[in-house]
Amino acid sequence: MRRLSTPFLRNLLNFCVIKQQRISIHTTMATSDKSRIAVCQMTSVADKATNLSVVSQLVKDASKEDVQMMFFPEACDFICDNIKDTLKSAEPLLTGETVKAYRQLAKDYNVWLSMGGLHEKNEEDPSKLFNTHVIISNKGEIVQTYRKLHLFDVEIPEKKIRLKESDFCNPGSHIVTPVESPVGNIGLGICYDLRFPELSTSLSILNAQILTYPSAFTYTTGEAHWHVLLRSRAIENQCYVIAAAQVGNHNAKRRSYGHAVCIDPWGSVLVDCGEASPMYMVAELVPARLGDVRRNMPVFQHRRPQVYSLYTLSLRKDLLPEHSESQEDVATTADTKCPSEGRIFGHVRIPESCVFYTSELTYAFVNLRCVTPGHVLVAPIRLAERNKDLTAEEANDFYRTIRLVQMLMERVHQTESCTVTIQDGPDAGQTVRHLHCHIMPRKRGDFIQNDLIYLELAKHDQFSSSHPGKPPRSLTEMETEAAMLRQELMNIPINPNI
Incomplete structure (x- = not known):
């Protein structure tokens, strides 16, 4: 009998044995005007069927807690250990079986889904793909898509480190205007986009109430920067920040940091999934909280558009x-x-x-x-x-x-x-x-x-x-x-x- 030691089997074991943690965090705001979201964490592997099984179970369980929207991490469809298999496994969004399955889940369980950073097949250039964030309504409709703007390219020869997303991925061309959803106006980003505040600032000026960064942060960078960056984006833009995350060992080459979080507009961490997988946590978003923070610290009124401008944005609605x-x-x-x-x-x-x-x-x-x-x-x-x-x-x-x-x-x-x-x-x-x-x-x-x-x-x-x-x-x-x-x-x- 084979030992359950590989990342693939450990993922299955975790899914079958560990009961997903369910934690509802209530803010102190006394109001009935709230929405409920679930931020998810998982350990994707190269097998798409296994990952889909994990996603399906998380949706099934979280839907019982009356969440209106669920947020899944970057590469929730799969993570391979080489470029050839990554390109081979990529699918077109409209006709691919993976997105079809996500759309059916949304419809079956009456929940909106944020599926972050899917590997979208590039029909015009088979040597590259797009890293695409997909928003799906509770009717199973694709509401909006966003292609990752900033590609993670790091090469440190003396440490034998080479992580170049541009080797197999083309960047997107536009900031996507915030998406209207049952939980608020959502500004779309993916993982490395988190490090570029001009994107989040643009989205907040365009009336985003939530910034979302589905991610697969490396363990080293996550340990150093994950919480600092996410809290900064929440504080400077006075938005909720929701960041679903990959966690653990995907293969012998890759390990993710985890700590999927939801952060409020003041920068307070509402939920943090730690390093458990697969799991989700539930948080309540209170629109009045946005108003309070923005009224008490009116940074939007203090901006200086006569000194700096955002007129050259390339936007897509x-x-x-x-x-x-x-x-x-x-x-x-x-x-x-x-x-x-x-x-x-x-x-x-x-x-x-x-x-x-x-x-x-x-x-x-x-x-x-x-x-x-x-x-x-x-x-x-x-x-x-x-x-x-x-x-x-x-x-x-x-x-x-x-x-x-x-x-x-x-x-x-x-x-x-x-x-x-x-x-x-x-x-x-x-x-x-x-x-x-x-x-x-x-x-x-x-x-x-x-x-x-x-x-x-x-x-x-x-x-x-x-x-x-x-x-x-x-x-x-x-x-x-x-x-x-x-x-x-x-x-x-x-x-x-x-």
Whole structure:
């Protein structure tokens, strides 16, 4: 008889013999407005069926305690000891059996799931995968996905240490706006992202109430930094922090720190799973606690956006097309670009609802992808490709409109500066063969180096998986902005010099 000494068998033994610990932590806030979450800890191995069995049992047990959402660690699907097996075991999210099983669990047990850091197969580049955080609703729907931005690359030759996630993984391209859930607005990160406070700060400014970092921290770094970093992210952003964790020996090469935690906005640790596996702990999140902390220590009001800015964020709100079962998201974007009716703009049409000003020969409209807030466009009504193609009358009207719109945007965005630029011809960066002027309100510090705005402008409409730029806005967002600008135009005094 074989001894139960391998990590694989020890994991099975722990699961079958050890009763999962269930600890509910109640905060001192006297209110009925609470939500319950379970933060989970496990020891993933190379066998996906074994890991799925662990996840399934944890979901089954925690659902009996009326939790609304469960948080699982990075690599809850599997952990292999070599790149070849890791790439071979990766699955696409929509058609892969592992995510299908997670979705069914969520539906069967009526609980939302945060499945952190799954190995997503990269259909375009089989030599690399994505480390993808998936949020699943209690109806079994994929609500949102986030691809890990910061890859853990450490190489110390003298210690024979080489841990380079970039050897087999591609980074994501966007911060994902906080996800609305029954337990609050959740900002998504994964493991090593924890070390980059600009990500968590961006998410908190975007109204995250919870920051989550599913992780597989190494034992050495976890022992030194895990609790310090997590408590720091909670304190500086005044958010709950939930960090599910891998723990123990996955194979002969890899050991994780554990200590899955939930931390409140004051930095107090509500639950800590220690080094037991598999297990979960239950914590109660109290929205009023957020309000109390933020009111008593109003750091959001004390920020200095005139000194430093977050305008250059690359954000994504909607699901990536390859993660969406419905074609509605794709159709909406296509319809926004090319409506059947509207004003001709090069090879596309602009909906009338997105136009906020029209003169005799020129019109101004809101932008599908904005380099800065308030980035709008002005174009001649006639399809003139280059500046030299305008008649004298059109040129006069075009420039008068540019001046008026610049005045409007500076008024609306409370600034005294704009970048006003024309990319006149393909070698100057023109991608739409219709003359147009970009008007971009500017504030001090919105770009680290002022001229970087032109780099952003050059790529802002080149949005694809291979060349990520600014993600497109929804038609509703654009129509709302255009309606506001039309109203604001009525408040601008008539200037005979324009």
